[in-house]
Amino acid sequence: MRIAIASDHAATDMKAEIAEWLMDEGHEVADLGPDAGESVDYPDYGYKLAEVIADGTVEYGIALCGSGVGISISVNRHPALRCALVSEPLSAALAREHNNANCIALGARLTGIEMAKSCVATFLSTEFADADDPAGRHQRRVAKLGVPPILPDHIETHQ
Amino acid sequence: MRIAIASDHAATDMKAEIAEWLMDEGHEVADLGPDAGESVDYPDYGYKLAEVIADGTVEYGIALCGSGVGISISVNRHPALRCALVSEPLSAALAREHNNANCIALGARLTGIEMAKSCVATFLSTEFADADDPAGRHQRRVAKLGVPPILPDHIETHQ
Numbered sequence: 001m002r003i004a005i006a007s008d009h010a011a012t013d014m015k016a017e018i019a020e021w022l023m024d025e026g027h028e029v030a031d032l033g034p035d036a037g038e039s040v041d042y043p044d045y046g047y048k049l050a051e052v053i054a055d056g057t058v059e060y061g062i063a064l065c066g067s068g069v070g071i072s073i074s075v076n077r078h079p080a081l082r083c084a085l086v087s088e089p090l091s092a093a094l095a096r097e098h099n100n101a102n103c104i105a106l107g108a109r110l111t112g113i114e115m116a117k118s119c120v121a122t123f124l125s126t127e128f129a130d131a132d133d134p135a136g137r138h139q140r141r142v143a144k145l146g147v148p149p150i151l152p153d154h155i156e157t158h159q
Numbered sequence: 160m161r162i163a164i165a166s167d168h169a170a171t172d173m174k175a176e177i178a179e180w181l182m183d184e185g186h187e188v189a190d191l192g193p194d195a196g197e198s199v200d201y202p203d204y205g206y207k208l209a210e211v212i213a214d215g216t217v218e219y220g221i222a223l224c225g226s227g228v229g230i231s232i233s234v235n236r237h238p239a240l241r242c243a244l245v246s247e248p249l250s251a252a253l254a255r256e257h258n259n260a261n262c263i264a265l266g267a268r269l270t271g272i273e274m275a276k277s278c279v280a281t282f283l284s285t286e287f288a289d290a291d292d293p294a295g296r297h298q299r300r301v302a303k304l305g306v307p308p309i310l311p312d313h314i315e316t317h318q
Contacts (some may be wrong), residue, residue: 041296043303067253070300071261076235077307084228085244091269094226101228110250137200141229144202147166148236 001124002058006049008042010073011064012106014116018062021117027124030058046074053102054080061096061103062120070109075103080144087111089122100142102110160283165191165208167201167230170223170267173275177221180276186283189209189217202312205233212261213239220262221279227266234262238305246270255285259301 002108003022007015021123032048035053042065053061056089061083065071068085083103084095087110087132095101104123106116130139163179166174171193178188191207193199201224208230212220224230227244234242242262243254246269251259254260263282265275289298 027224031240039296041300041303043307044314047308064234067243067250067255067257069250070304071243072231072244073235073241073258073304076232077238079236082232084226085231086228087246087250091226091228091266098226099229099232104315107250137198141200141202143230144200144255145229145236148202148233 002028002030003053003060004030004032004049004058005062005064006045006071007034007064007108008045008066009034009037009039010066011106012036014106014108014113015062015064017113018064018117018120022120022128022155024135042070043074045056046071047077049103050075050078050081050083054078059102060124063103064107064108065105066107066147068110072105075105079148082142082145083125086119086123087135088115089118092119092123093126096123097129097140099145100128100130100138160219161187161189162219162221162283163189163191163208163211163217163310164221164223165204165230166193166223166267167204167225168193168196170265171195173265173272174221174223175287176272177223177276177279181279187217194220197202201229203231205230206236206282208262209234209242218261219283222262222264224264225266225268225272227264231264233311234264238307241301241304243282244305245278247274248277249304251278252285255282257297257300258263258304259287259289259297281301 065073072085085105222230231244244264
């Protein structure tokens with residue numbers, strides 16, 4: 001699979017370890033930064049990550065920061081992204097099954113490396129459950145995440 | 160405090176219990192639905208909740224669904240919202256301290272009611288740590304969450 005990974009300065013060690021492990025497992029991994037030692041702003045990296053998933057460069061994203069909260073919020077600004085902040089594999093599985101999540105967020109200061117890897121492994125191996133849902137409820141809900149009605153006037157763009 | 164709470168059908172029991180407890184504690188609580196027994200789509204309730212926080216009707220929001228993933232994604236579509244999906248109080252505290260979160264999300268099928276209440280209590284009693292951050296890093300990062308650069312052409316609005 002093609003996977004991109006991004007973090008802030010609090011999670012560069014976890015980013016490096018997960019990236020190396022996924023490459024050993026045969027995945028193609030794009031590390032979007034930052035390098036260890038830089039102090040950065042998590043939204044910059046969350047937005048970069050969202051873009052390469054939204055434009056199809058990669059299939060899935062992994063978003064890391066100290067708690068996972070900040071970077072997960074920034075990724076979810078993009079209407080094509082569905083980023084699940086998790087700390088155990090059951091949530092990672094449900095995020096794929098019910099929400100067709102295309103990004104997983106983890107908190108490097110709160111979740112240990114082996115638990116983080118278990119979450120990522122579960123996330124990557126679990127399918128969206130639309131086939132088991134003949135009424136199409138999951139797909140209908142996921143579709144609504146793509147067309148948010150809330151675009152306030154004050155919004156500005158950097159592009 | 161003025162607080163709004165919303166959920167999907169998987170979390171109406173937790174919604175009712177948290178709402179009653181917060182009112183007993185002296186807060187003003189707006190329950191945005193759904194009623195027990197209805198099957199609903201979580202984005203509809205996440206978007207409703209985001210609006211009443213963004214327009215200042217309430218100060219904070221509580222977003223509930225089965226895992227917390229779906230409703231947290233929908234709330235975070237709004238650039239004025241910062242919704243943290245948590246399962247323990249440390250994440251709830253960090254979301255206030257570092258991210259100035261204005262909404263907390265919980266998974267009613269994964270987190271027990273007493274743990275959920277502890278998360279909410281910690282969330283409501285923790286201040287944004289901008290005063291302890293003379294360099295203004297937290298505020299700078301939070302500000303970037305308000306101006307997402309990613310507004311793809313395919314976006315449509317329901318309004």
